[in-house]
Amino acid sequence: MTTTSPTKTVPVLDPAPLPAPADKKGSRFKLGAGQQLKGGPFTYLTLIVIGLGSVFPLYWTLVAASHDQQRVLDTPPPFLPGGRLWSNIQAAWDQAHLGKAIVNSFIVAGCITAATLFFCTLAGYAFAKMRFRGRGALMTAVIATLTIPPQLSVVPLFMMMSDIGWGGKLESVIFPTLVGAFGVFFMRQYLLEALPYELIEAAKVDGATNIRIVWNVVLPAARPAMMVLGMLTFVQAWNDFFWPFLALNQENPTLQVALGQLSASYTPDQSIVMAGALISTLPLLLVFVVFGKQIVGGIMAGAVKG
Protein backbone atom coordinates (compact mmCIF):
# COMPACT_ATOMS: atom_id res chain seq x y z
CA MET A 1 0.00 0.00 0.00
CA THR A 2 2.97 2.31 0.46
CA THR A 3 4.14 2.24 -3.13
CA THR A 4 2.27 4.35 -5.61
CA SER A 5 1.92 3.15 -9.11
CA PRO A 6 2.07 6.22 -11.35
CA THR A 7 -0.40 4.87 -13.87
CA LYS A 8 -3.24 4.74 -11.40
CA THR A 9 -5.30 7.84 -10.97
CA VAL A 10 -5.50 9.28 -7.52
CA PRO A 11 -9.13 9.57 -6.46
CA VAL A 12 -10.08 13.15 -5.86
CA LEU A 13 -11.24 13.90 -2.38
CA ASP A 14 -13.48 16.83 -1.71
CA PRO A 15 -11.21 19.88 -1.57
CA ALA A 16 -11.98 20.55 2.05
CA PRO A 17 -13.58 17.65 3.90
CA LEU A 18 -16.32 19.13 5.99
CA PRO A 19 -16.55 18.10 9.62
CA ALA A 20 -19.54 16.00 10.51
CA PRO A 21 -22.47 18.34 10.94
CA ALA A 22 -23.44 18.55 14.58
CA ASP A 23 -26.87 17.20 15.27
CA LYS A 24 -29.29 19.89 16.27
CA LYS A 25 -30.58 18.24 19.38
CA GLY A 26 -27.20 16.91 20.41
CA SER A 27 -28.60 13.41 20.49
CA ARG A 28 -26.22 10.51 20.17
CA PHE A 29 -28.43 8.98 17.52
CA LYS A 30 -27.11 11.27 14.84
CA LEU A 31 -26.45 10.08 11.35
CA GLY A 32 -22.76 10.71 10.85
CA ALA A 33 -21.24 12.21 7.75
CA GLY A 34 -18.83 9.34 7.26
CA GLN A 35 -16.45 9.22 4.38
CA GLN A 36 -16.44 12.30 2.25
CA LEU A 37 -16.57 10.71 -1.19
CA LYS A 38 -19.67 11.64 -3.13
CA GLY A 39 -21.99 9.01 -4.50
CA GLY A 40 -22.13 8.81 -8.29
CA PRO A 41 -24.96 7.76 -10.61
CA PHE A 42 -24.04 4.11 -10.16
CA THR A 43 -24.49 4.49 -6.42
CA TYR A 44 -27.95 5.98 -6.80
CA LEU A 45 -28.97 3.44 -9.41
CA THR A 46 -27.98 0.56 -7.15
CA LEU A 47 -29.75 2.13 -4.19
CA ILE A 48 -32.90 2.61 -6.23
CA VAL A 49 -32.89 -1.03 -7.31
CA ILE A 50 -32.27 -2.32 -3.77
CA GLY A 51 -34.76 0.17 -2.36
CA LEU A 52 -37.46 -1.03 -4.75
CA GLY A 53 -36.64 -4.60 -3.84
CA SER A 54 -37.03 -3.72 -0.17
CA VAL A 55 -40.38 -2.04 -0.52
CA PHE A 56 -42.03 -3.96 -3.36
CA PRO A 57 -43.09 -7.07 -1.39
CA LEU A 58 -44.92 -4.82 1.05
CA TYR A 59 -46.61 -2.91 -1.73
CA TRP A 60 -47.61 -6.19 -3.30
CA THR A 61 -49.14 -7.32 -0.01
CA LEU A 62 -51.50 -4.40 -0.39
CA VAL A 63 -52.19 -5.24 -4.04
CA ALA A 64 -52.89 -8.89 -3.29
CA ALA A 65 -55.06 -7.97 -0.32
CA SER A 66 -57.29 -5.83 -2.50
CA HIS A 67 -58.23 -8.34 -5.23
CA ASP A 68 -59.98 -11.68 -5.08
CA GLN A 69 -57.85 -14.79 -5.06
CA GLN A 70 -58.61 -15.61 -8.70
CA ARG A 71 -57.19 -12.31 -9.86
CA VAL A 72 -54.12 -12.53 -7.58
CA LEU A 73 -53.10 -15.82 -9.18
CA ASP A 74 -53.75 -14.60 -12.72
CA THR A 75 -51.02 -14.26 -15.31
CA PRO A 76 -49.99 -11.49 -15.53
CA PRO A 77 -50.65 -10.71 -11.88
CA PRO A 78 -52.18 -7.39 -10.91
CA PHE A 79 -49.83 -4.51 -10.13
CA LEU A 80 -52.33 -1.95 -9.01
CA PRO A 81 -54.63 -2.16 -5.98
CA GLY A 82 -58.14 -3.37 -6.65
CA GLY A 83 -61.43 -2.67 -4.92
CA ARG A 84 -61.88 -5.65 -2.61
CA LEU A 85 -59.62 -4.58 0.23
CA TRP A 86 -62.41 -3.93 2.68
CA SER A 87 -64.34 -7.13 2.07
CA ASN A 88 -61.13 -9.17 2.33
CA ILE A 89 -60.30 -7.54 5.64
CA GLN A 90 -63.78 -8.37 6.88
CA ALA A 91 -63.40 -11.97 5.77
CA ALA A 92 -60.05 -12.24 7.53
CA TRP A 93 -61.63 -10.67 10.58
CA ASP A 94 -64.28 -13.36 10.71
CA GLN A 95 -62.06 -16.32 9.91
CA ALA A 96 -59.15 -15.71 12.24
CA HIS A 97 -60.28 -13.92 15.41
CA LEU A 98 -58.44 -10.94 13.98
CA GLY A 99 -60.07 -8.41 16.27
CA LYS A 100 -59.01 -10.32 19.34
CA ALA A 101 -55.58 -10.87 17.79
CA ILE A 102 -55.02 -7.14 17.34
CA VAL A 103 -55.93 -6.42 20.94
CA ASN A 104 -53.71 -9.29 22.11
CA SER A 105 -50.79 -8.10 20.01
CA PHE A 106 -51.06 -4.63 21.51
CA ILE A 107 -51.25 -6.03 25.04
CA VAL A 108 -48.28 -8.34 24.52
CA ALA A 109 -46.06 -5.83 22.74
CA GLY A 110 -47.10 -3.02 25.09
CA CYS A 111 -46.37 -4.94 28.29
CA ILE A 112 -43.07 -6.28 27.00
CA THR A 113 -41.99 -2.83 25.85
CA ALA A 114 -42.88 -1.10 29.11
CA ALA A 115 -41.17 -3.74 31.23
CA THR A 116 -38.12 -3.89 28.99
CA LEU A 117 -37.68 -0.14 29.17
CA PHE A 118 -37.88 -0.06 32.93
CA PHE A 119 -35.74 -3.08 33.74
CA CYS A 120 -33.17 -2.51 31.02
CA THR A 121 -32.63 1.09 32.01
CA LEU A 122 -32.11 0.06 35.62
CA ALA A 123 -29.69 -2.73 34.69
CA GLY A 124 -27.98 -0.64 32.04
CA TYR A 125 -27.42 2.12 34.56
CA ALA A 126 -25.98 -0.28 37.11
CA PHE A 127 -23.60 -1.77 34.55
CA ALA A 128 -22.59 1.61 33.15
CA LYS A 129 -22.14 3.75 36.22
CA MET A 130 -22.12 1.73 39.41
CA ARG A 131 -19.25 -0.29 40.77
CA PHE A 132 -19.92 -3.64 42.28
CA ARG A 133 -18.23 -6.96 42.67
CA GLY A 134 -18.55 -9.19 39.64
CA ARG A 135 -19.71 -6.48 37.29
CA GLY A 136 -17.56 -7.54 34.35
CA ALA A 137 -18.41 -11.20 34.67
CA LEU A 138 -22.13 -10.50 35.04
CA MET A 139 -22.13 -8.25 31.99
CA THR A 140 -20.42 -10.99 30.01
CA ALA A 141 -23.11 -13.38 31.22
CA VAL A 142 -25.79 -10.99 30.00
CA ILE A 143 -24.22 -10.81 26.54
CA ALA A 144 -23.75 -14.57 26.42
CA THR A 145 -27.50 -15.11 26.80
CA LEU A 146 -27.89 -13.50 23.38
CA THR A 147 -26.48 -16.63 21.81
CA ILE A 148 -29.08 -19.02 23.23
CA PRO A 149 -31.89 -19.68 20.75
CA PRO A 150 -35.39 -20.02 22.22
CA GLN A 151 -35.69 -23.45 20.56
CA LEU A 152 -33.50 -24.92 23.28
CA SER A 153 -36.01 -24.26 26.01
CA VAL A 154 -39.48 -24.32 24.46
CA VAL A 155 -40.40 -27.87 25.43
CA PRO A 156 -40.06 -27.42 29.20
CA LEU A 157 -41.32 -23.85 28.93
CA PHE A 158 -44.53 -25.19 27.43
CA MET A 159 -44.87 -27.70 30.25
CA MET A 160 -44.08 -25.10 32.91
CA MET A 161 -46.66 -22.70 31.53
CA SER A 162 -49.39 -25.31 31.54
CA ASP A 163 -48.27 -26.30 35.05
CA ILE A 164 -48.75 -22.82 36.49
CA GLY A 165 -51.99 -22.30 34.63
CA TRP A 166 -50.69 -19.97 31.94
CA GLY A 167 -51.09 -22.45 29.10
CA GLY A 168 -52.54 -20.68 26.07
CA LYS A 169 -52.67 -17.39 27.95
CA LEU A 170 -50.89 -14.18 27.04
CA GLU A 171 -48.83 -14.38 30.23
CA SER A 172 -46.94 -17.29 28.76
CA VAL A 173 -45.76 -15.05 25.93
CA ILE A 174 -45.22 -11.88 27.95
CA PHE A 175 -43.24 -13.07 30.95
CA PRO A 176 -40.28 -14.82 29.31
CA THR A 177 -39.48 -11.63 27.34
CA LEU A 178 -39.91 -9.00 30.04
CA VAL A 179 -36.25 -8.05 29.92
CA GLY A 180 -33.67 -8.83 27.29
CA ALA A 181 -29.90 -8.84 27.00
CA PHE A 182 -29.90 -6.54 23.99
CA GLY A 183 -31.79 -3.85 25.92
CA VAL A 184 -29.44 -4.04 28.89
CA PHE A 185 -26.44 -3.76 26.61
CA PHE A 186 -28.02 -0.94 24.60
CA MET A 187 -28.87 1.17 27.66
CA ARG A 188 -25.45 0.54 29.15
CA GLN A 189 -23.71 1.75 25.99
CA TYR A 190 -25.83 4.86 25.91
CA LEU A 191 -25.52 5.76 29.58
CA LEU A 192 -21.76 5.27 29.58
CA GLU A 193 -21.49 8.43 27.53
CA ALA A 194 -24.72 10.30 28.07
CA LEU A 195 -24.65 10.37 31.87
CA PRO A 196 -21.70 12.24 33.41
CA TYR A 197 -20.48 11.11 36.83
CA GLU A 198 -20.68 14.71 38.00
CA LEU A 199 -24.47 14.62 37.78
CA ILE A 200 -24.69 11.50 39.91
CA GLU A 201 -22.23 12.82 42.45
CA ALA A 202 -24.02 16.14 42.68
CA ALA A 203 -27.23 14.30 43.44
CA LYS A 204 -25.43 12.26 46.12
CA VAL A 205 -24.03 15.39 47.73
CA ASP A 206 -27.57 16.65 47.88
CA GLY A 207 -28.40 13.52 49.82
CA ALA A 208 -30.39 11.62 47.23
CA THR A 209 -30.83 7.88 47.67
CA ASN A 210 -29.98 5.61 44.77
CA ILE A 211 -33.56 5.09 43.69
CA ARG A 212 -34.11 8.86 43.71
CA ILE A 213 -31.07 9.27 41.50
CA VAL A 214 -32.53 6.75 39.09
CA TRP A 215 -35.81 8.58 39.03
CA ASN A 216 -34.56 12.17 38.86
CA VAL A 217 -31.23 11.87 37.05
CA VAL A 218 -30.92 8.61 35.16
CA LEU A 219 -34.36 8.31 33.63
CA PRO A 220 -34.37 11.85 32.19
CA ALA A 221 -30.86 11.35 30.81
CA ALA A 222 -31.86 8.03 29.28
CA ARG A 223 -35.00 9.30 27.58
CA PRO A 224 -33.72 9.47 23.98
CA ALA A 225 -32.28 5.97 24.17
CA MET A 226 -35.41 4.66 25.86
CA MET A 227 -37.49 5.94 22.99
CA VAL A 228 -35.36 4.07 20.48
CA LEU A 229 -35.17 0.91 22.57
CA GLY A 230 -38.92 1.13 23.04
CA MET A 231 -39.52 1.13 19.31
CA LEU A 232 -37.05 -1.67 18.63
CA THR A 233 -38.58 -3.77 21.39
CA PHE A 234 -42.10 -3.12 20.21
CA VAL A 235 -41.23 -4.16 16.66
CA GLN A 236 -39.64 -7.34 17.90
CA ALA A 237 -42.41 -8.25 20.33
CA TRP A 238 -45.07 -7.51 17.73
CA ASN A 239 -43.36 -9.67 15.12
CA ASP A 240 -42.37 -12.58 17.33
CA PHE A 241 -43.57 -15.85 15.87
CA PHE A 242 -41.95 -19.05 17.10
CA TRP A 243 -42.82 -19.18 20.79
CA PRO A 244 -46.25 -17.48 20.50
CA PHE A 245 -47.16 -19.94 17.75
CA LEU A 246 -46.39 -22.85 20.07
CA ALA A 247 -47.77 -21.30 23.24
CA LEU A 248 -51.03 -19.70 22.13
CA ASN A 249 -54.07 -21.31 20.55
CA GLN A 250 -56.59 -20.51 17.88
CA GLU A 251 -59.03 -18.84 20.26
CA ASN A 252 -56.50 -16.50 21.81
CA PRO A 253 -53.82 -15.66 19.23
CA THR A 254 -51.58 -12.70 18.56
CA LEU A 255 -51.69 -11.32 15.04
CA GLN A 256 -48.72 -13.37 13.86
CA VAL A 257 -50.19 -16.54 15.31
CA ALA A 258 -53.53 -15.79 13.67
CA LEU A 259 -51.74 -15.29 10.37
CA GLY A 260 -49.93 -18.57 10.69
CA GLN A 261 -53.17 -20.37 11.43
CA LEU A 262 -55.03 -18.59 8.64
CA SER A 263 -52.54 -19.85 6.10
CA ALA A 264 -52.43 -23.32 7.64
CA SER A 265 -56.14 -23.89 7.13
CA TYR A 266 -57.08 -26.41 4.47
CA THR A 267 -57.74 -24.18 1.51
CA PRO A 268 -56.56 -20.74 2.44
CA ASP A 269 -57.85 -17.91 0.29
CA GLN A 270 -54.66 -16.07 -0.58
CA SER A 271 -56.17 -12.62 -0.83
CA ILE A 272 -57.75 -12.97 2.61
CA VAL A 273 -54.45 -14.19 4.04
CA MET A 274 -52.80 -11.13 2.50
CA ALA A 275 -55.42 -8.87 4.04
CA GLY A 276 -54.47 -10.31 7.42
CA ALA A 277 -50.79 -9.83 6.65
CA LEU A 278 -51.44 -6.23 5.71
CA ILE A 279 -53.26 -5.55 8.98
CA SER A 280 -50.47 -7.10 11.01
CA THR A 281 -47.84 -4.99 9.24
CA LEU A 282 -49.62 -1.66 9.05
CA PRO A 283 -49.09 -0.42 12.64
CA LEU A 284 -45.35 -1.08 12.38
CA LEU A 285 -45.06 0.59 8.99
CA LEU A 286 -46.70 3.65 10.50
CA VAL A 287 -44.18 3.67 13.35
CA PHE A 288 -41.48 3.33 10.73
CA VAL A 289 -42.65 6.19 8.57
CA VAL A 290 -42.85 8.49 11.58
CA PHE A 291 -39.75 7.41 13.54
CA GLY A 292 -37.62 5.87 10.78
CA LYS A 293 -34.72 8.20 11.40
CA GLN A 294 -34.58 7.45 15.11
CA ILE A 295 -34.83 3.71 14.56
CA VAL A 296 -32.06 3.78 11.98
CA GLY A 297 -29.91 5.87 14.31
CA GLY A 298 -30.69 3.56 17.20
CA ILE A 299 -29.68 0.40 15.38
CA MET A 300 -26.46 2.05 14.31
CA ALA A 301 -25.74 3.40 17.79
CA GLY A 302 -26.41 0.02 19.36
CA ALA A 303 -24.08 -1.62 16.88
CA VAL A 304 -20.97 0.50 17.15
CA LYS A 305 -18.88 -0.09 20.20
CA GLY A 306 -18.83 -3.73 21.28
Add this chain to the structure above:
Amino acid sequence: MATTTPARGAHTPPTGGSGVAPNGPSAWRTRLWRFDDKASPYAYIAPFFLIFGAFGLYPLLYTGWIALHRVEMTGLDQSEWVGFDNFAKILQDSEFWTAVTNTFVIGVISTVPQLLVALGLAHLLNYKLRASTFWRTVILTPYATSVATAALVFALVFRADGGLLNWVLHFVGIGNTDWGDGEWTSKIAISVIVIWRWTGYNALIYLAAMQAVPTDLYEAASIDGATRWQQFRKVTIPSLRPTILFTIVISTIGSMQLFGEPLLLQGGTIGAVGGSEHQYETLSIYLFNYGWKLGHLGPAAAVAWAMLVLLLLIALINWIVGRFVRKSAA
Protein backbone atom coordinates in the same frame (compact mmCIF):
# COMPACT_ATOMS: atom_id res chain seq x y z
CA MET B 1 -15.95 -5.24 26.16
CA ALA B 2 -13.72 -2.43 25.15
CA THR B 3 -14.99 -0.04 27.73
CA THR B 4 -12.98 0.48 30.89
CA THR B 5 -14.10 1.41 34.33
CA PRO B 6 -13.33 5.02 35.06
CA ALA B 7 -10.85 5.53 37.84
CA ARG B 8 -13.24 7.61 39.82
CA GLY B 9 -15.60 5.53 41.90
CA ALA B 10 -19.28 5.81 41.25
CA HIS B 11 -20.14 5.43 44.87
CA THR B 12 -18.06 8.02 46.62
CA PRO B 13 -19.74 8.31 50.00
CA PRO B 14 -21.72 11.49 50.41
CA THR B 15 -19.29 14.22 51.42
CA GLY B 16 -21.58 15.38 54.18
CA GLY B 17 -20.98 12.20 56.13
CA SER B 18 -17.18 12.15 56.06
CA GLY B 19 -16.55 14.67 58.83
CA VAL B 20 -19.25 13.54 61.19
CA ALA B 21 -18.38 11.52 64.26
CA PRO B 22 -19.12 7.77 63.84
CA ASN B 23 -21.45 7.69 66.83
CA GLY B 24 -24.88 9.16 67.27
CA PRO B 25 -27.86 9.05 64.97
CA SER B 26 -25.78 9.72 61.86
CA ALA B 27 -23.93 6.41 62.22
CA TRP B 28 -27.14 4.56 61.56
CA ARG B 29 -27.80 6.74 58.56
CA THR B 30 -24.31 6.16 57.23
CA ARG B 31 -24.79 2.46 57.51
CA LEU B 32 -28.05 2.75 55.61
CA TRP B 33 -26.23 4.72 52.94
CA ARG B 34 -23.62 2.05 52.71
CA PHE B 35 -26.20 -0.65 52.38
CA ASP B 36 -28.06 1.34 49.76
CA ASP B 37 -24.86 1.73 47.77
CA LYS B 38 -23.85 -1.90 48.09
CA ALA B 39 -27.23 -3.45 47.38
CA SER B 40 -28.66 -1.13 44.75
CA PRO B 41 -26.63 -2.31 41.76
CA TYR B 42 -27.59 -5.91 42.47
CA ALA B 43 -31.21 -4.93 42.86
CA TYR B 44 -31.11 -3.17 39.49
CA ILE B 45 -29.66 -6.09 37.59
CA ALA B 46 -31.70 -8.69 39.49
CA PRO B 47 -34.80 -8.58 37.23
CA PHE B 48 -32.74 -9.63 34.23
CA PHE B 49 -31.17 -12.58 35.99
CA LEU B 50 -34.40 -13.65 37.66
CA ILE B 51 -36.36 -13.64 34.41
CA PHE B 52 -33.55 -15.29 32.51
CA GLY B 53 -33.07 -17.86 35.22
CA ALA B 54 -36.75 -18.75 35.38
CA PHE B 55 -37.60 -18.72 31.67
CA GLY B 56 -34.23 -19.26 30.00
CA LEU B 57 -31.65 -21.15 31.99
CA TYR B 58 -33.92 -23.39 34.04
CA PRO B 59 -35.90 -24.62 31.02
CA LEU B 60 -32.64 -25.12 29.15
CA LEU B 61 -31.40 -27.54 31.78
CA TYR B 62 -34.84 -29.05 32.25
CA THR B 63 -34.81 -29.83 28.50
CA GLY B 64 -31.99 -32.27 29.20
CA TRP B 65 -34.12 -33.99 31.82
CA ILE B 66 -37.16 -34.25 29.57
CA ALA B 67 -34.98 -35.62 26.79
CA LEU B 68 -34.44 -38.68 28.99
CA HIS B 69 -38.16 -39.23 29.59
CA ARG B 70 -41.28 -40.12 27.74
CA VAL B 71 -43.61 -37.13 27.93
CA GLU B 72 -46.69 -36.90 25.76
CA MET B 73 -48.64 -33.79 24.84
CA THR B 74 -51.78 -35.61 25.96
CA GLY B 75 -50.55 -35.99 29.55
CA LEU B 76 -48.07 -33.29 30.36
CA ASP B 77 -47.79 -34.21 34.04
CA GLN B 78 -46.82 -37.83 33.42
CA SER B 79 -43.27 -38.73 32.59
CA GLU B 80 -41.52 -42.04 32.41
CA TRP B 81 -37.76 -42.60 32.45
CA VAL B 82 -36.50 -43.98 29.14
CA GLY B 83 -32.80 -43.12 29.30
CA PHE B 84 -31.23 -42.36 25.97
CA ASP B 85 -34.05 -43.85 23.92
CA ASN B 86 -35.18 -40.48 22.66
CA PHE B 87 -31.72 -39.65 21.45
CA ALA B 88 -31.40 -43.02 19.79
CA LYS B 89 -34.75 -42.48 18.13
CA ILE B 90 -33.87 -39.18 16.54
CA LEU B 91 -30.31 -40.14 15.66
CA GLN B 92 -31.62 -43.17 13.76
CA ASP B 93 -34.23 -41.09 11.99
CA SER B 94 -33.04 -40.13 8.52
CA GLU B 95 -35.43 -37.19 8.64
CA PHE B 96 -33.40 -35.74 11.51
CA TRP B 97 -30.25 -35.83 9.41
CA THR B 98 -32.12 -34.31 6.50
CA ALA B 99 -33.14 -31.49 8.84
CA VAL B 100 -29.58 -31.02 10.04
CA THR B 101 -28.29 -30.84 6.48
CA ASN B 102 -31.10 -28.52 5.40
CA THR B 103 -30.54 -26.16 8.31
CA PHE B 104 -26.86 -26.03 7.48
CA VAL B 105 -27.35 -25.56 3.71
CA ILE B 106 -30.05 -22.93 4.07
CA GLY B 107 -27.91 -21.21 6.70
CA VAL B 108 -24.95 -20.96 4.34
CA ILE B 109 -26.86 -19.87 1.24
CA SER B 110 -28.75 -17.23 3.19
CA THR B 111 -25.96 -15.88 5.40
CA VAL B 112 -23.13 -15.59 2.89
CA PRO B 113 -24.92 -13.57 0.17
CA GLN B 114 -26.75 -11.54 2.80
CA LEU B 115 -23.58 -10.36 4.52
CA LEU B 116 -21.74 -9.75 1.25
CA VAL B 117 -24.57 -7.63 -0.13
CA ALA B 118 -24.88 -5.83 3.21
CA LEU B 119 -21.20 -4.99 3.11
CA GLY B 120 -21.43 -3.55 -0.40
CA LEU B 121 -24.62 -1.72 0.46
CA ALA B 122 -23.06 -0.19 3.55
CA HIS B 123 -20.15 0.96 1.42
CA LEU B 124 -22.56 2.74 -0.94
CA LEU B 125 -24.48 4.29 1.95
CA ASN B 126 -21.20 5.57 3.33
CA TYR B 127 -20.79 7.90 0.35
CA LYS B 128 -22.07 11.40 0.65
CA LEU B 129 -25.62 11.05 -0.59
CA ARG B 130 -28.67 13.13 -1.12
CA ALA B 131 -31.43 12.07 1.27
CA SER B 132 -29.13 9.62 3.04
CA THR B 133 -31.62 9.07 5.87
CA PHE B 134 -34.30 8.19 3.36
CA TRP B 135 -32.16 5.44 1.82
CA ARG B 136 -31.28 4.02 5.20
CA THR B 137 -34.90 3.91 6.24
CA VAL B 138 -35.99 2.31 2.97
CA ILE B 139 -33.51 -0.55 3.16
CA LEU B 140 -34.61 -1.16 6.76
CA THR B 141 -38.34 -1.52 6.00
CA PRO B 142 -38.14 -5.33 5.64
CA TYR B 143 -36.94 -5.39 9.26
CA ALA B 144 -40.34 -4.02 10.28
CA THR B 145 -42.05 -6.93 8.55
CA SER B 146 -42.85 -10.04 10.53
CA VAL B 147 -41.64 -13.48 9.54
CA ALA B 148 -45.23 -14.47 8.94
CA THR B 149 -46.02 -11.59 6.61
CA ALA B 150 -42.74 -11.93 4.72
CA ALA B 151 -43.12 -15.68 4.32
CA LEU B 152 -46.70 -15.38 3.11
CA VAL B 153 -45.97 -12.69 0.52
CA PHE B 154 -42.97 -14.58 -0.79
CA ALA B 155 -45.05 -17.75 -0.84
CA LEU B 156 -47.22 -16.01 -3.43
CA VAL B 157 -44.18 -14.75 -5.31
CA PHE B 158 -42.71 -18.27 -5.48
CA ARG B 159 -45.94 -20.10 -6.37
CA ALA B 160 -45.79 -22.56 -9.22
CA ASP B 161 -48.95 -21.39 -11.01
CA GLY B 162 -49.72 -17.73 -10.94
CA GLY B 163 -46.55 -16.88 -9.06
CA LEU B 164 -45.07 -13.47 -9.65
CA LEU B 165 -41.55 -14.77 -10.13
CA ASN B 166 -42.50 -17.38 -12.70
CA TRP B 167 -44.40 -14.75 -14.64
CA VAL B 168 -41.31 -12.51 -14.71
CA LEU B 169 -39.08 -15.46 -15.61
CA HIS B 170 -41.26 -16.61 -18.51
CA PHE B 171 -39.95 -13.63 -20.47
CA VAL B 172 -36.54 -15.30 -20.50
CA GLY B 173 -38.08 -18.68 -21.15
CA ILE B 174 -37.76 -20.41 -17.76
CA GLY B 175 -41.12 -19.66 -16.25
CA ASN B 176 -42.38 -23.02 -15.06
CA THR B 177 -40.31 -23.77 -11.99
CA ASP B 178 -42.15 -25.29 -9.04
CA TRP B 179 -40.08 -23.42 -6.46
CA GLY B 180 -41.52 -25.02 -3.37
CA ASP B 181 -41.09 -28.59 -4.60
CA GLY B 182 -37.50 -28.58 -5.78
CA GLU B 183 -34.64 -29.77 -3.62
CA TRP B 184 -32.65 -26.60 -4.28
CA THR B 185 -35.28 -24.15 -5.46
CA SER B 186 -37.19 -24.42 -2.20
CA LYS B 187 -34.05 -23.76 -0.18
CA ILE B 188 -33.27 -20.78 -2.40
CA ALA B 189 -36.79 -19.46 -1.90
CA ILE B 190 -36.40 -19.63 1.88
CA SER B 191 -32.99 -17.98 1.69
CA VAL B 192 -34.47 -15.15 -0.35
CA ILE B 193 -36.97 -14.44 2.43
CA VAL B 194 -34.18 -14.40 5.01
CA ILE B 195 -31.93 -12.27 2.84
CA TRP B 196 -34.74 -9.83 2.13
CA ARG B 197 -35.53 -9.35 5.80
CA TRP B 198 -32.02 -9.00 7.18
CA THR B 199 -29.72 -7.43 4.58
CA GLY B 200 -30.69 -3.85 5.36
CA TYR B 201 -30.30 -4.40 9.08
CA ASN B 202 -26.81 -5.81 8.66
CA ALA B 203 -25.91 -3.04 6.22
CA LEU B 204 -26.72 -0.47 8.91
CA ILE B 205 -24.54 -2.29 11.41
CA TYR B 206 -21.66 -2.27 8.91
CA LEU B 207 -22.33 1.37 8.10
CA ALA B 208 -22.07 2.32 11.76
CA ALA B 209 -18.73 0.55 11.98
CA MET B 210 -17.52 2.19 8.76
CA GLN B 211 -18.28 5.62 10.10
CA ALA B 212 -16.14 4.90 13.11
CA VAL B 213 -13.11 4.38 10.85
CA PRO B 214 -10.96 7.53 11.09
CA THR B 215 -11.08 9.60 7.90
CA ASP B 216 -7.31 10.16 7.98
CA LEU B 217 -6.81 6.49 7.19
CA TYR B 218 -8.60 6.99 3.90
CA GLU B 219 -6.76 10.24 3.23
CA ALA B 220 -3.42 8.60 3.86
CA ALA B 221 -4.39 5.71 1.61
CA SER B 222 -5.50 7.97 -1.20
CA ILE B 223 -2.31 10.03 -0.93
CA ASP B 224 -0.46 6.76 -1.29
CA GLY B 225 -2.41 6.26 -4.48
CA ALA B 226 -4.81 3.57 -3.38
CA THR B 227 -7.86 3.22 -5.57
CA ARG B 228 -11.32 3.15 -4.04
CA TRP B 229 -11.38 -0.61 -4.31
CA GLN B 230 -7.97 -0.88 -2.64
CA GLN B 231 -9.15 1.45 0.12
CA PHE B 232 -12.20 -0.69 0.62
CA ARG B 233 -10.12 -3.86 0.79
CA LYS B 234 -7.15 -2.60 2.75
CA VAL B 235 -8.72 -0.01 5.04
CA THR B 236 -12.43 -0.65 5.40
CA ILE B 237 -12.50 -4.44 5.65
CA PRO B 238 -9.72 -4.80 8.25
CA SER B 239 -11.28 -2.08 10.39
CA LEU B 240 -14.58 -3.89 10.21
CA ARG B 241 -13.27 -7.32 11.14
CA PRO B 242 -14.79 -7.43 14.67
CA THR B 243 -18.13 -6.21 13.34
CA ILE B 244 -18.10 -8.77 10.55
CA LEU B 245 -17.38 -11.51 13.06
CA PHE B 246 -20.26 -10.26 15.20
CA THR B 247 -22.71 -10.36 12.28
CA ILE B 248 -21.52 -13.83 11.27
CA VAL B 249 -22.18 -15.12 14.78
CA ILE B 250 -25.60 -13.46 14.99
CA SER B 251 -26.67 -14.63 11.52
CA THR B 252 -25.49 -18.16 12.18
CA ILE B 253 -27.51 -18.35 15.37
CA GLY B 254 -30.44 -16.83 13.48
CA SER B 255 -30.27 -19.40 10.72
CA MET B 256 -30.27 -22.21 13.29
CA GLN B 257 -33.72 -20.99 14.29
CA LEU B 258 -35.47 -20.76 10.91
CA PHE B 259 -39.06 -21.73 11.53
CA GLY B 260 -41.69 -19.36 10.16
CA GLU B 261 -40.22 -19.21 6.67
CA PRO B 262 -40.31 -22.97 5.98
CA LEU B 263 -43.57 -23.43 7.89
CA LEU B 264 -45.44 -20.91 5.78
CA LEU B 265 -43.71 -21.27 2.41
CA GLN B 266 -46.33 -23.76 1.25
CA GLY B 267 -48.46 -23.64 4.38
CA GLY B 268 -50.82 -26.26 5.77
CA THR B 269 -49.68 -29.80 6.40
CA ILE B 270 -46.88 -29.55 3.82
CA GLY B 271 -45.27 -26.71 5.76
CA ALA B 272 -45.41 -28.57 9.03
CA VAL B 273 -43.14 -31.31 7.64
CA GLY B 274 -40.90 -28.97 5.66
CA GLY B 275 -42.06 -29.86 2.16
CA SER B 276 -43.49 -32.98 0.55
CA GLU B 277 -40.05 -34.61 0.59
CA HIS B 278 -38.82 -32.76 3.68
CA GLN B 279 -36.67 -30.84 1.21
CA TYR B 280 -36.72 -27.66 3.30
CA GLU B 281 -37.35 -29.09 6.74
CA THR B 282 -35.22 -27.28 9.31
CA LEU B 283 -34.38 -28.42 12.83
CA SER B 284 -36.98 -26.08 14.32
CA ILE B 285 -39.64 -27.54 12.05
CA TYR B 286 -38.53 -31.04 13.00
CA LEU B 287 -38.76 -30.12 16.69
CA PHE B 288 -42.19 -28.57 16.19
CA ASN B 289 -43.42 -31.55 14.23
CA TYR B 290 -42.25 -34.07 16.83
CA GLY B 291 -43.44 -32.10 19.82
CA TRP B 292 -46.53 -30.27 18.71
CA LYS B 293 -47.90 -32.18 15.72
CA LEU B 294 -47.09 -35.74 16.81
CA GLY B 295 -47.20 -34.82 20.50
CA HIS B 296 -44.01 -36.57 21.62
CA LEU B 297 -42.18 -34.04 23.77
CA GLY B 298 -39.32 -36.33 24.81
CA PRO B 299 -37.79 -36.63 21.33
CA ALA B 300 -38.52 -32.94 20.75
CA ALA B 301 -36.39 -32.13 23.80
CA ALA B 302 -33.69 -34.40 22.46
CA VAL B 303 -33.74 -32.38 19.23
CA ALA B 304 -33.27 -29.21 21.30
CA TRP B 305 -30.18 -30.70 22.87
CA ALA B 306 -28.89 -31.77 19.50
CA MET B 307 -29.27 -28.13 18.45
CA LEU B 308 -27.25 -27.07 21.46
CA VAL B 309 -24.47 -29.47 20.48
CA LEU B 310 -24.53 -28.15 16.92
CA LEU B 311 -24.33 -24.56 18.18
CA LEU B 312 -21.32 -25.41 20.30
CA LEU B 313 -19.73 -27.12 17.30
CA ILE B 314 -20.29 -24.03 15.17
CA ALA B 315 -18.87 -21.83 17.92
CA LEU B 316 -15.82 -24.08 18.08
CA ILE B 317 -15.34 -23.89 14.31
CA ASN B 318 -15.73 -20.10 14.46
CA TRP B 319 -13.11 -19.94 17.15
CA ILE B 320 -10.65 -22.17 15.30
CA VAL B 321 -11.13 -20.29 12.03
CA GLY B 322 -10.76 -16.98 13.86
CA ARG B 323 -7.50 -18.11 15.41
CA PHE B 324 -6.24 -19.40 12.10
CA VAL B 325 -7.08 -16.13 10.34
CA ARG B 326 -5.42 -14.08 13.06
CA LYS B 327 -2.29 -16.23 12.94
CA SER B 328 -1.96 -16.05 9.19
CA ALA B 329 -2.57 -12.30 9.28
CA ALA B 330 0.21 -11.78 11.82
